Amino acid sequence: MKDNGSQLSALENHSIFILREAHHAFRNLAMPWSMGKDSNVLLWLSLKAFLGHIPFPLLHIDTTYEFPEMLEFREWAIQRYGINVIVKVNTEARARGIGYETHDPVTVTHELKTVALKQAIAEHKWDALITGIRRDEDPIRAKERYFSPRDADSEWHYKHQPPQFWGQFAMKNAAGEHVRVQPLLDWTEVDIWRYIEREKIPIPALYFARNGKRYRSLGCRPITHPVESNASTIPEIIAELEETRSSERAGRAQDHYEPHAMQKLRAKGFM
Amino acid sequence: VKIVFVGHVDHGKSTLIGRILEERGSLPEGKIEALRASCQAEGRQFEYAFVLDALAEEQQQNVTIDTTQIHFRTPARSYVIIDAPGHEEFLKNMITGAASADAAVIVIAADEGAREQSRRHGQLLSLLGIRQVIVAVNKMDLVSYSEAEFGRIEAEYRAFLESLGMKAGAFVPVSATAGRNIARHDEPAMSWFSGVSLLQAIEELEPAPSAAEQPLRFPIQEVYRVENRRVFVGRIESGTLRVGAELLFSPHHKTARVATIERWQDSSAQSASAGDSIGITLRDHIFIERGHIASHEADAPLESNRLHARLFWIGAEPLRIGARYRLKLVTQNVECEVVALGQVIDAATLAPPAAAPAELRIKEVGDVTLQTRAPLVFDNHERVPAMGRFVLSDGASLAGGGVISGAVYTGPNAVKSENIFWSESEITAEHRALRNQHRGAVIWLTGLSGAGKSTIARALEKELFQLSMHTYVLDGDNLRHGLNANLGFAPEDRAENIRRVSEVAKLMADAGTVVVTSFISPYRADRARARAIALRAGAEFVEIFVDAPLAICEQRDPKGLYQKARAGKLKGFTGIDAPYESPENPEIVVSTHEQTAEESVAQILTQLLPRLRLKA
Secondary structure, X not given: OOOHHHHHHHHHHHHXXXXXXXXXXXXXEEEEOOOOHHHHHHHHHHHHHOOOOOOOOEEEEOOOOOOHHHHHHHHHHHHHHOOOEEXXXXXXXXXXXXXOOOOOHHHHHXXXXXXXXXXXXXXXXXXEEEOOOOHHHOHHHXXXXXXXXXXXXXXXXXXXOOOOEOXXXXXXXXXXXXXXXXXXXXXXXXXXXXXXXXXXXXXOXXXXXXXXXXXXXXXXXXXXXXXEOOOOOHHHHHHHHHHOOOOHHHHEHHHHOOOOHHHHHHHOOOO | OEEEEEEOOOOOHHHHHHHHHHHOOOOOOOHHHHHHHHHHHOOOOOOOHHHHOOOHHHHHXXXXXXXXXXXXXXXXXXXXXXXXXXXXXXXHHHHHHHOOOOEEEEEEEOOOOOOHHHHHHHHHHHHOOOOEEEEEEEOHHHHOOOHHHHHHHHHHHHHHHHHOOOEEEEEEEOEOOOOEOXXXXXXXXXXXXXXXXXXXXXXXXXXXXXXXXXXXXXXXXXXXXXXXXXXXXXXXXXXEEEOOOXXXXXXXXXXXXXXXXXXXXXXXXXXXEOOOEEEEEEOOOOOOOOOOEEEOHHHOOEEEEEEEEEEEEOOOOOEEOOOEEEEEEOOEEEEEEEEEEEEOOOOOOOOOOOOOOOEEOOOOEEEEEEEEEEEEEEOOOOOOHHHOEEEEEEOOEEEEEEEEOOOOOOOOOOOOOOOOOOOOOOOOHHHHHHXXXXXXXXEEEEOOOOOOHHHHHHHHHHHHHHOOOOEEEEEHHHHHOOOOOOOOOOHHHHHHHHHHHHHHHHHHHHXXXXXXXXXXXXXXHHHHHHHHHHHHOOOXXXXXXXXXXXXXXXXHOOOOHHHHHHOXXXXXXXXXXXXXXXXXXXXXXXXXXXXXXHHHHHHHHHHHHHHHEOOO
């Protein structure tokens, strides 16, 4: 059996390989970055892949419902890593009064995240987005590929995905389409934490327990709930995850609003 | 360890996986309860397969639509299960899933036995390079746990696997729905079975052998410029790379020593091996780009523009002879053409192969010969798996996968196979021949004045040119006015004239041209020297005797020279007052008094072209 160290290194090596292939394959790339734990691992892997100089911009979709701690972290990271970050807000939807105060979470998430992302893709004409999704997050995400084409409406045709094997991916995409590049697909939640621990990757403090509660997954403030936990260090979080069998996104309300909500969100272009 | 589950539709793969996960306690809390509740609400019976088929469509259609990966652990190690669909339309997904697996579990239902997809999947696993296979004979409850039924299925499928060069590690009788012989072998119903349970058989799988033991192959992904240093990044596919070692970069055969191994904020590593994504800097400045492959010279890969492979086809449009595709092998990407196609036995139907198929349709497997437009660096699959497999793409998506075998390794200076042209760094006659698709050659016409040499030479040149060949005629007219302007018709001047013609013809042949010389060249010694000059340079020499009796030539007398010679105005004219020594063993003889010029040219082409063209 491989020890955890060599397993993490294997995951790291493969992710770096995918990032470099993506940089070669696509002229106009961007990397959505939520400042969450997976996003920060992806950022770290990109620094490794490109030897400290990330050759594409990062994109923060600001829903205007962000935790202040996350925004602080964003400004800190821009200074620390010298990265180019584009901040996108769906100002049009906010002007129409779309918000958690008045609308259901699926609608708000769609408008302030998915539509905002589509607007950014259209504005910047990106032909590929590097995302931090993992297969173990949700059953629908288990169907993903390393290079996953999306049509002009950002829709995902998961029944007609191109085959990918032997390190070769479907590269080109027609005008208006874009490809989701997913270097963390093979990682599990525990892998992410072990890697953060091994590499000492800075992450927002919200992940660590305070007063018996911590955030396991971070989204918009009104719909993201902390879980019961006393894990205040990374080893404690890992130990807790190895005990628990409840799902990671249990605290994310939009996933549970209606049956197959995640599948519907995802097919429409949600990450 | 990554294990792919394959098998014919409805043979119970997903149920088997669901059962394994439950036995191992690897399902998220509440998952089974939620599914049971939803089944009850919809008035359906709960099945373990639903655990995997999480998509709404899948539950509706009751068919797994894409590859799913599930993690589970045993006390000994951790596993990734890849659930590959048995439904026929989704073959490409099964390949996607199986290509990354270390081992496979083939599920065969005891009541149906091995079916079309059981065999097709077996054949694909063999092509994908998966050597460790467990066969789970499922639904034993439907055959009353019969030892005889199990034995019959095992014997038949074992023989099939062996015909593919594969060997099953174990055949295990199970019942997924009844949960028998999954985790423990303590089944009274199958007390006749002396083997282990399915989970036990899985625990006994060996980890994939490390590619670090294979020869070094480091394909370059990209060249990054970091603080004015050029860093060559890539993933080591096999072997080990060390600082200070001399690397050979193929296909251009340049060598350079490794200065540093680079990672972000770390240049301290002294070595890196298979699987590592690294960058290197070099002590020597040489030109390197994406697609170049670094190796050690003593253990270098193959280089050729031609290769043989066994190919599975998943493109909607059939693969056809003469069609062009992009061939991708690690970071190489070259255009190729299908030059030959042979069909192998159809694993699904076990039908014998067609004699000479014109195309390979979706789901079919065949043997192909491919010609690439640029040299390709590769290995036989048995030697370095990662360098012995490639994909063909037709537009944006992958249309087929091939496994290379049977190529002959030669040292850089020992070019043995005629298919291997790229092993020397200089441009050779072979390189030119490859580009032109024919060899350079000296076609030496000899015969009396008026025999028809010039007519034949011009007609031959025209024919060769129309066949897209590089060709040129050397005759008295274009040489005597320039290069040989200082020569007269004295015997020594004539000899010198022919020597210069021989040398010029050799150079042009070496440059890849089919040179047609048209000179009386009456002396055997002069012609023998012309042949020697050409052969010494490695050029093909073809002597053509343009034969006609003197009387007929004199009668034709196109330039009035015989008349002048007879009148004594021209001294030393061949046939009149100087001898003509007929060739003793010419490659080709044309008798122009017995056939037309066109017939002579056709005869020459028939005999000449097989010598000039590259063998298919």
